[in-house]
Amino acid sequence: MALDNHTADPLVSSADVNGTTVYGKDGNQVGEIDHLMIDKQSGKVSYAVMSFGGFLGLGEDHYSVPWGKLNYDTSKGGFVTDITQEQLTGAPERPNDWYNNRDWEKRTHDYYAAPYYWI
Numbered sequence: 777m778a779l780d781n782h783t784a785d786p787l788v789s790s791a792d793v794n795g796t797t798v799y800g801k802d803g804n805q806v807g808e809i810d811h812l813m814i815d816k817q818s819g820k821v822s823y824a825v826m827s828f829g830g831f832l833g834l835g836e837d838h839y840s841v842p843w844g845k846l847n848y849d850t851s852k853g854g855f856v857t858d859i860t861q862e863q864l865t866g867a868p869e870r871p872n873d874w875y876n877n878r879d880w881e882k883r884t885h886d887y888y889a890a891p892y893y894w895i
Contacts, residue, residue, distance in 0.1 A: 790814075797854035798826055798846065805854075806861065810838060813875060815893060822881075822893045824855075828864065839864045840874065842890035859888060 790812050800806045807828035815822050821843040827836045841864075846855040868883045878894075885892050 793824075797852070798824075799849070799852055799854055799856050800860065801856065801858050803852075806857070806859075807839075809855070812843075813840070818894065820893045828861070837864075839867060840870060840884065842885050842888055843893060844885075844890040845888050863888065 793809055794811055796809045797805055798807050798809060807826045810825045810827045812821050813823040813825065814820070823840040824843055824846055826839050826841050828839065829837055841857065841859060845857050845859055847857070848854075849856045868880060868887055871877055871880055874880050881894075882892070884890075
């Protein structure tokens with residue numbers, strides 16, 4: 777993956793982040809990044825939409841994880857999070873307008889104890 781080849785660079789293309797593995801604190805793979813959501817006004821990454829489970833794209837679940845809950849680990853060539861599978865399945869349900877719903881965003885960031893990206 778191109779992300780691994782540029783770990784010292786201060787910027788990374790979102791195209792290189794898509795498909796990057798996400799590991800739990802225990803070192804086990806928990807999923808991968810499907811795509812990013814970027815705030816149009818601030819330019820900050822707000823969420824990583826992550827895929828979990830499934831086989832060859834079938835039966836996958838997708839969860840919006842606050843970007844502040846992911847940390848890139850150069851030794852793993854992927855992101856590490858302290859979010860558990862139980863937390864993911866218990867997260868606030870995404871409404872249809874989740875990408876434009878500040879109330880849902882506040883509940884989600886509070887649920888994961890993640891800093892608000894919009895402050």
